[in-house]
Amino acid sequence: MKLDDVLEGIAGSTKVLDAAKARWAWLEAHPDPQKDGWGPLPELTFRETVEFNRTGEAMFRALKLLGCLDYAAEITPNLARRIRDPHGLETKEEGEERLVSELQTATHEAGHGVAFHYLGVPFYSITLRRSGGGKVLLLNDAGHVEGAKERGREAVINELTACFAGGAASRRILHTATGCGPDLKQARELAAVLCRGREARQRLLRSCSRKAATLVADHETEVRKVGDELFRKGHLMAERVAAICARHQKAAAAAARAGARQGKRTPP
Structure with missing residues (x-):
């Protein structure tokens, strides 16, 4: 599974998606944000910043939803704790149970x-x-x-x-x-x-x-x-x-119509 697969559908704009990817890459290279910081701040509007923060939280949630906790832990140690509990008030197990x-x-x-x-x-x-x-x-x-x-x-x-x-x-x-x-x-x-x-x-x-x-x-x-x-x-x-x-329903109806047209074009 690639990061693009995880982020697809989470970020609402290309700008926010690019910022999320950059933050993810920084965390991979700098696993201790308390020492190395969180990376360069993206140039985003207030609304985009809110969306960006939600995307960061949603990264781990998407991995959890897909059953890829081991993958998340492997590439970004303690990512869940940093995203869901920035002040360190709960254990990793408690955070995962809450998710x-x-x-x-x-x-x-x-x-x-x-x-x-x-x-x-x-x-x-x-x-x-x-x-x-x-x-x-x-x-x-x-x-x-x-x-x-x-x-x-x-x-x-x-x-x-x-x-x-x-x-x-x-x-x-x-x-x-x-x-x-x-x-x-x-x-x-x-x-x-x-x-x-x-x-x-x-x-x-x-x-x-x-x-x-x-x-x-x-x-x-x-x-x-x-x-x-x-x-x-x-x-x-x-x-x-x-x-x-x-x-x-609209997408399903369109797919059904496309399938019907394809069936009509298929020679006997």
């Missing part, structure tokens, strides 16, 4: 967000709390037992399905199942509004769980993209989630 936790939460919340989008459940934003956990801010009492009957059976089933989407995303993408306790509790409460008998509620829960797993599988690319951006930025508005999904 893993944030990645798991971002993927989990991305599953919820993409499900809410495609199921038409109104939400405002997704937030990744650096102190731990995440939150999707819903609108119009969505997801709450109060007012569930007024929202209608179909709307509540969609909300219930989205409850399972976070866990489905974690299992499919990261092969873990974390943070599902509150989701299951919420799903059971919503199911109790729609079904009286225990068996009927269990059937509904199983049905919605399968539906959520299918939705995440069908839209895995969008879940990954939303999770990656949430992992880097910590907060996404619903409009941004919709834009990511729309861009993927």
Whole structure:
């Protein structure tokens, strides 16, 4: 894997990307920034400087996301500690554990967000709390037992399905199942509004769980993209989630049309 592969899609402009590469090269050659400094300061605007700082942090996050911690440690000793904990307040193991936790939460919340989008459940934003956990801010009492009957059976089933989407995303993408306790509790409460008998509620829960797993599988690319951006930025508005999904759908449709045209040109 090359540095270009890691940085692709992280830096928003060529200028910032070049500055990030220069900083990376400096750190490779000067592993002790306390002694040798952080290298020449890039000539960037304030906005570009903010983007540059995020890119520096995202370098290690991308390596973590790609499962290349050993690679990161090999070429830049203690890079994680310098980026994530510049004052040296946590151990390397603590920093790595926090990164893993944030990645798991971002993927989990991305599953919820993409499900809410495609199921038409109104939400405002997704937030990744650096102190731990995440939150999707819903609108119009969505997801709450109060007012569930007024929202209608179909709307509540969609909300219930989205409850399972976070866990489905974690299992499919990261092969873990974390943070599902509150989701299951919420799903059971919503199911109790729609079904009286225990068996009927269990059937509904199983049905919605399968539906959520299918939705995440069908839209895995969008879940990954939303999770990656949430992992880097910590907060996404619903409009941004919709834009990511729309861009993927547009690209997929264009690829399908291109494939169809290619098939027509192929001689029998």
